Amino acid sequence: MLRLRRNGFRAAALTTVLVAALAACGSGSDGSGEGKTLRTIQSLNPSQFDPCGPANGSETAYMAAIYAPLIRTDPGTGELSPGIATKWDFSDGLKTLTLDLKTGLKFQDDTALDAAAVKKSIEQCLALENQTIPGLESIEAEGAGTVVFKLSEPGSGLPELLGSRLGLIASPAAREKSGDKFGAEPVGAGPYRLTGFVPGASVTLQKWGGYQEAGLPAAKVDRITSQMISDPSAQVAALTGGQADFAWRLDYSAPKALTGTDVKTEHKVGTSMTNLAVDRSQGPLRDKRVRQAISYAIDRSALASANTAGLSDLGAGQPYPPGTAYHFGDLAGAYPHDPGKAKELLAEAGHPDGLTLRAASLNSPAFVNNGVVVSDQLAKVGIKVEFEAKDIGEATKGFYVDHSYDLMSSGTNAGPDWLSIYRRLLTTKSAGNAGNVPVPGGEEAVKRANAADGDEELKAALKNAASVALEELPIIPLYYSPTVTAWGGNVTGGAESIALNGEADLTALGLK
Numbered sequence: 001m002l003r004l005r006r007n008g009f010r011a012a013a014l015t016t017v018l019v020a021a022l023a024a025c026g027s028g029s030d031g032s033g034e035g036k037t038l039r040t041i042q043s044l045n046p047s048q049f050d051p052c053g054p055a056n057g058s059e060t061a062y063m064a065a066i067y068a069p070l071i072r073t074d075p076g077t078g079e080l081s082p083g084i085a086t087k088w089d090f091s092d093g094l095k096t097l098t099l100d101l102k103t104g105l106k107f108q109d110d111t112a113l114d115a116a117a118v119k120k121s122i123e124q125c126l127a128l129e130n131q132t133i134p135g136l137e138s139i140e141a142e143g144a145g146t147v148v149f150k151l152s153e154p155g156s157g158l159p160e161l162l163g164s165r166l167g168l169i170a171s172p173a174a175r176e177k178s179g180d181k182f183g184a185e186p187v188g189a190g191p192y193r194l195t196g197f198v199p200g201a202s203v204t205l206q207k208w209g210g211y212q213e214a215g216l217p218a219a220k221v222d223r224i225t226s227q228m229i230s231d232p233s234a235q236v237a238a239l240t241g242g243q244a245d246f247a248w249r250l251d252y253s254a255p256k257a258l259t260g261t262d263v264k265t266e267h268k269v270g271t272s273m274t275n276l277a278v279d280r281s282q283g284p285l286r287d288k289r290v291r292q293a294i295s296y297a298i299d300r301s302a303l304a305s306a307n308t309a310g311l312s313d314l315g316a317g318q319p320y321p322p323g324t325a326y327h328f329g330d331l332a333g334a335y336p337h338d339p340g341k342a343k344e345l346l347a348e349a350g351h352p353d354g355l356t357l358r359a360a361s362l363n364s365p366a367f368v369n370n371g372v373v374v375s376d377q378l379a380k381v382g383i384k385v386e387f388e389a390k391d392i393g394e395a396t397k398g399f400y401v402d403h404s405y406d407l408m409s410s411g412t413n414a415g416p417d418w419l420s421i422y423r424r425l426l427t428t429k430s431a432g433n434a435g436n437v438p439v440p441g442g443e444e445a446v447k448r449a450n451a452a453d454g455d456e457e458l459k460a461a462l463k464n465a466a467s468v469a470l471e472e473l474p475i476i477p478l479y480y481s482p483t484v485t486a487w488g489g490n491v492t493g494g495a496e497s498i499a500l501n502g503e504a505d506l507t508a509l510g511l512k
Contacts, residue, residue, distance in 0.1 A: 021053040035207075035222025036511050038491070041238055041247040043175075044228045045200050045291035046181025051168035057272075057503070059497035061248070062203055062226070063168055065216070065506045070099070070118065070167035071159055072215035075499035078325075080163050083116065083215025084189075085147075089406035094154035094451065095135075099162075101145045106206055107171035108193045113142035120172040130431070131166050133158065134423070134450060154451035156458065157419030164417045189506060191219040202227050205506070217309030220493070220510030230364075232257070239263045243490050245511065250484040251365075251471040252309035264487055265496060269480035271324075271416050272447070272502035273316040274370055276359075276476040277399060281435020284355055285406050295335040297381040298374060302337075304479035307369045311484070316477035318466045319421045321414070324500075326418055328463045334470045342381040354382025360395045361409035362385040370478060371409040400434050411481060416500040418458075422446050422465045425474055433474065436488040441468040 044058030051063050064075075066220050069083035085099040105113035119141040125131060135153040143147060161167070174187035186194050193209040196204030203226040207219035226245070232251035238244040240261050245455060247254075255265045276294070293495045300315025317334050344356065361371040368382030371387025378385055387409050390398065396480040398404040412424070412432075424432040433439075445468045449461035469475075483502040486495035493508040 020381075020455075037223040038221045038509055038511055039243065039245050040224060040226045040504075040506070040509075041224060041229045041235060041244045043228070043235070043249045043251065045228050046203065047199060049186040049194060050183035050199075051165040051170065052128045052130055054130060055165065057501075060165075060501070061499075061503045061506050062194070062205065063165070063186070063188075064190075065192040065205055065224070065252055066186050066190045066194055066502070067165060067168035067170060068105070068113070068190050068214035068216060070169055071163040073160070073163035073417065074294075075505040076496070076503075078145060078500055080159055081215065083163075083167070084113065084169060085162075088159055089322065090156070093394060094156050094453065095151045097149040097151075097158050097510055098156070099147045099149075101147065102212075102214055102376075103145045105212055105214055106210060107174065107189045108189055108210065109171050109174050109187045110205070111171055111173045113169065113214075114144040115147045116144075117172055118147050119167055121162045122166065124172060124175055125170070125376065130215045131159065131462065132429075133166070142269065153447065154434055154468055155295060156381070156452050157450050159419035161419050163375050172253055176475050178498075189214060191216055192224065196225075212397050216507050219507070222510075224506055239486055239488065242488075244488075246485075246487040246494065246497075246504070246509055248483065248485045248497075250486055252307075252311050252482065252484060254486060255311065256309065256483050258486060262407070262489055264482065264489070266486075266495065266498060267482045267484045268310050268498065269312060269321045269482050270500040270502055271319060271321070271421065272411065272481045272483060273319070273321075273350045274411045274478040274481055275316070275410070276374070276478065277410050277434065278473065279406055279434040280437045282403055283406050284349070284357070286437075287349045288472055289345045289349040290351070290355075292335070292474065293342040293349070293381065294344065294378065294383065294471060295476050296338045297342040297378050297383065297478070298335075298478065299337040299377055303370065303373050303377070306373055306404075307366060308479075308482055311482045312480065314480050316480045317470060318477070319418075319425070321480045326459070326462050326466075328466055331463070331466055331470060339381050346382060351382075354384065357383060357385040357406040358404065359385045359387040359407040359409065360390050360398055360405045362395050362411075363389045363391050366481065367411065374409070374478075385447060389498075403435065407476075412475070418449065419446075422449065422462070422469075426467050427467060439468065439472050442452055442472070442474070 046059035070085050072081045072083040088099040107113050122213050135151040137150045137152050140148045171187040175182045178185045190207040193208045195206040206224045214310040229431045236257045258265050301313045305313040361367045368389050398410045424430045426439045428438045443464040452458035452461045485498050489511050492510040497508040498507045
């Protein structure tokens with residue numbers, strides 16, 4: 001019998017404590033009588049707010065309000081628009097990108113945000129080695145208002161990359177002053193600044209009075225408080241009891257629990273999906289036939305339906321879901337549920353009697369539950385595996401550094417820029433590539449996309465990249481993760497705040 005993990009135990013006691021804590025924050029005010037406070041909740045725990053630091057996805061919504069973007073990526077569509085940069089143009093065969101900047105901007109520490117600051121901010125970011133720019137030769141500041149990127153190879157995806165975390169421009173002076181503590185003391189040029197952070201408990205953003213428009217709208221409220229609540233009953237109680245105005249990344253049970261209340265809910269899929277991370281550097285998974293056998297053995301529709309409380313039965317095979325520009329319908333259904341084909345591939349790979357694998361899962365309900373169901377499905381084709389639930393630090397070290405596991409039940413929350421997504425999937429030095437094993441055709445696929453000139457060339461190149469990922473399975477996609485968002489009748493911008501990557505655009509939110 002399958003035993004799926006639920007968060008509901010201890011619900012009554014925990015709900016009482018959490019709702020009492022939220023109630024102390026007041027209702028629509030900041031508790032000090034000065035302006036309006038938007039009270040939010042989410043289920044994940046951010047650990048830092050440096051866009052150049054390690055990412056787990058939970059910090060994204062806050063950073064997107066703290067930092068002004070070099071290029072603005074529309075959270076709902078992925079389309080690019082001006083941010084700090086008012087325009088940008090390629091030359092020299094896609095090897096030089098010139099950006100014209102808005103002048104007169106300042107950071108929240110009152111230092112100048114000009115071309116020299118943009119250059120230094122990005123160079124500081126790259127020095128931390130969590131992010132890279134393919135083929136970068138130099139970054140040059142020309143006067144106060146122009147930045148030029150020079151590459152050794154075509155880089156058509158650079159604007160998209162500069163519209164992601166890398167392009168969230170941080171104060172170079174503040175980074176130098178704070179050093180390793182910058183993630184807890186972030187300084188950007190966005191409409192909100194961080195004024196409170198209790199790890200695992202709460203985040204507080206305050207309207208920054210010095211904000212000048214740079215891609216983001218002006219702050220619509222004076223303060224945003226955010227409580228980290230993973231218990232489903234406590235989430236519902238906070239929303240229905242008037243202690244929270246807005247919530248994102250809610251438990252999948254929330255839409256049903258909130259039916260008939262005054263709270264509006266929406267759930268949709270985007271570029272966030274669950275998957276099995278694969279270590280191709282050792283053991284049986286070096287053979288792609290074994291990876292393909294696993295993929296055929298999984299009933300994605302049943303898995304999605306069981307683990308999303310029926311919100312979705314949409315299995316994943318590509319990074320982008322149906323209905324988006326970079327989803328390719330003729331590649332859908334590449335791995336239908338076919339236990340017979342799975343057994344055939346295992347036999348071809350030298351495992352006619354099956355095999356045993358080691359696995360971990362990130363210690364959250366969705367990933368743990370995926371491990372339970374996948375383990376049961378794989379057992380039916382002769383693959384024995386049990387997923388050990390581990391905290392994110394222990395799991396990722398065990399998988400990527402110590403190579404103690406063959407599989408890890410996790411998820412991707414990349415993008416929505418295509419370059420970040422496919423670099424993570426297909427390149428040898430990707431942080432998502434355990435053991436840094438080359439993906440056959442992977443580097444070439446990313447280079448082809450980076451050399452694409454125009455929409456049609458890019459779509460053809462990304463279709464090729466998706467085909468390489470499906471053939472080689474550097475990860476084994478499971479299903480697109482529905483993200484559940486909810487808000488009360490006093491909130492404006494709720495629907496507009498839902499981002500393609502599952503996060504919330506806090507700058508879209510206001511109070512009536």
